Amino acid sequence: MSLSNGSMQAAILYGPRxxxxxxxxxxxxxxxxxxxxxxxxxxxxxxxxxxxxxxxARMITPPAVFGHEFSGTIVQVGAGVQHFREGMRVVANNSAxxxxxxxxxxxxxxxxxxxxxxxxxxxxxxxxPERVVHTNLLEIPAALPCAVACLTEPxxxxxxxxxxxxxxxxDTVVVNGDGPSGLMLAAMAxxxxxxxxxxxxxxxxxxxxxxxxxxxxxxxxxxxxxxxAVRALTDGQRGVDVAIEAVGRPEVWETxxxxxxxxxxxxxxxxxxxxxxxxxxxxxxxxxxxxxxxxFHNTPYHVRLALxxxxxxxxxxxxxxxxxxxxxxxxxxxxxxxxRQALKVAVIPVPQQA
Ligand SMILES: [Zn+2]
Ligand SMILES: [Zn+2]
Numbered sequence: 001m002s003l004s005n006g007s008m009q010a011a012i013l014y015g016p017r018x019x020x021x022x023x024x025x026x027x028x029x030x031x032x033x034x035x036x037x038x039x040x041x042x043x044x045x046x047x048x049x050x051x052x053x054x055x056x057a058r059m060i061t062p063p064a065v066f067g068h069e070f071s072g073t074i075v076q077v078g079a080g081v082q083h084f085r086e087g088m089r090v091v092a093n094n095s096a097x098x099x100x101x102x103x104x105x106x107x108x109x110x111x112x113x114x115x116x117x118x119x120x121x122x123x124x125x126x127x128x129p130e131r132v133v134h135t136n137l138l139e140i141p142a143a144l145p146c147a148v149a150c151l152t153e154p155x156x157x158x159x160x161x162x163x164x165x166x167x168x169x170x171d172t173v174v175v176n177g178d179g180p181s182g183l184m185l186a187a188m189a190x191x192x193x194x195x196x197x198x199x200x201x202x203x204x205x206x207x208x209x210x211x212x213x214x215x216x217x218x219x220x221x222x223x224x225x226x227x228x229a230v231r232a233l234t235d236g237q238r239g240v241d242v243a244i245e246a247v248g249r250p251e252v253w254e255t256x257x258x259x260x261x262x263x264x265x266x267x268x269x270x271x272x273x274x275x276x277x278x279x280x281x282x283x284x285x286x287x288x289x290x291x292x293x294x295x296f297h298n299t300p301y302h303v304r305l306a307l308x309x310x311x312x313x314x315x316x317x318x319x320x321x322x323x324x325x326x327x328x329x330x331x332x333x334x335x336x337x338x339x340r341q342a343l344k345v346a347v348i349p350v351p352q353q354a
Contacts, residue, residue: 009349010123011330013062015054021328024065027120032130034084034137035076036092039146041121042069042321043333043345044154045179045248051334057274059117067121067347068094071140071149075125081133091149092128093136093156093303094118110160110297122330124349135300141311147324147346148310148317151184155306155315156298158184161269162192163302164295165242169193174230176256177246177270178205180320180343185244185269187212187315197233197240199226202340208319227258234261244269250276257284257292265291326350 012022029035046056047067055062071091077084084090095117097109104112120126128137140149158181167173171194175186178200190196190213197216198209206217216233223229231237239261245253248270257266257280284290298306310317323342325333326349333345 008124009327010065010120011067011327013050013054013060013064013066015062016052017331017334018054019051019331021330026125027127029076029078029127030130031078031080032133033078034074034081034090034128034133036070036072036090036126036128037075038070038121038124038126038349039072039089040070040150041067041347041349042147042150042154043067043337043342043347044069045181045337048334048337051331052338060119065120065123067123068117068119069150069153070121070126071146071152072126084133084137084139089140089146089149090128090137091140091146091152091307092118092132092138093153093298093300094121095297096131096135097300098131099135109299115297122327122347122349124327136303138304138307140307144307144311145318147321147348149307150346151310151315151317151320151344152303152306153298154181155184155188155309155317156302157181157269158188159305159309160298160302161185161244161267161295162188164293165244165265165267167192167194167242170195171241172197172234173242173244174199174240174256174259175244175246176252176259178202178209179246181269182246183209183212183320183343184315185246186214188309189242189244190214191314194242197230199230205343208343211316211319227255230259238262239264241265242267246270248272250278253278254280257290260288260290262288263290264288265293268292268294271296320344321346324348 097112098114101113173189173194174197186198196214220226243256243259244267245256246269323345336342
């Protein structure tokens with residue numbers, strides 16, 4: 001029997017907070033595609049937004065499958081596929097650049113005009129299309145659990161972000177935001193030799209940050225002025241060398257800029273809601289010679305680097321996965337995240353009865 005003629009269970013998004021587990025036909029496998037049995041899919045802030053909004057303006061129109069951080073085992077390869085075979089454990093990035101457009105030719109593949117995204121990780125099986133197979137499908141090293149390997153994509157975004165900053169060992173970096181991305185940004189900045197301050201509001205997460213090498217944590221619920229609290233941790237209150245926003249709210253973008261020293265950098269990692277804007281003090285920007293930088297997504301180089309970092313244990317990824325749930329309880333996973341009771345949830349498809 002060809003697997004691709006069968007059926008599978010998948011979470012279908014119908015609308016805001018409305019997801020149902022259904023039996024649907026297996027996705028069709030092309031001659032150059034790879035079929036992966038999902039062993040684990042991890043939740044992400046983007047998926048939570050999609051769950052709450054019931055879709056995504058650019059990527060997901062309900063009813064639809066969704067989820068984009070996954071790893072699993074190859075169960076079938078198209079006739080034209082090389083380098084991959086059945087039984088291999090793999091992780092895929094959720095996108096692949098075209099390598100033909102202006103931006104790809106300028107070595108800015110994260111800005112590709114034709115970035116191909118894949119969705120549908122909250123299912124028993126997912127097809128990895130040719131372009132992702134070629135550029136962003138990687139074999140998982142034997143000792144790395146599948147659930148941890150799922151962090152390859154978000155960690156690749158984090159590593160790409162840090163490469164957009166000019167960061168020297170000993171520099172002081174503040175990360176605003178204690179979600180999974182904020183924690184990973186803080187951990188990786190510390191790994192690169194920075195002195196890291198993390199601002200957040202969940203005591204448990206701030207405790208975890210200390211395990212990740214963060215030197216100081218600030219619970220902004222406990223301080224009257226978050227900017228002054230950060231500046232107080234720098235010589236002469238001059239401000240930090242690099243400030244990173246990892247929340248995705250315009251007011252936090254502004255707070256982030258206010259924490260930077262003269263000649264320093266503010267990096268905007270978190271995507272804000274559509275139509276929002278920020279207020280900038282032109283005097284400060286000019287006389288303090290600030291660099292402000294938006295960052296988006298990742299590159300194939302950073303995808304490989306991320307998997308290496310996870311495999312070598314430089315980021316204890318397992319600590320970020322605070323909950324494991326079967327696919328049938330996907331809604332509960334999002335509700336836990338919403339209540340800030342879970343960082344990342346590993347969602348495990350339970351095979352159907354034969
Ligand atoms: Zn993600
Ligand atoms: Zn391109």
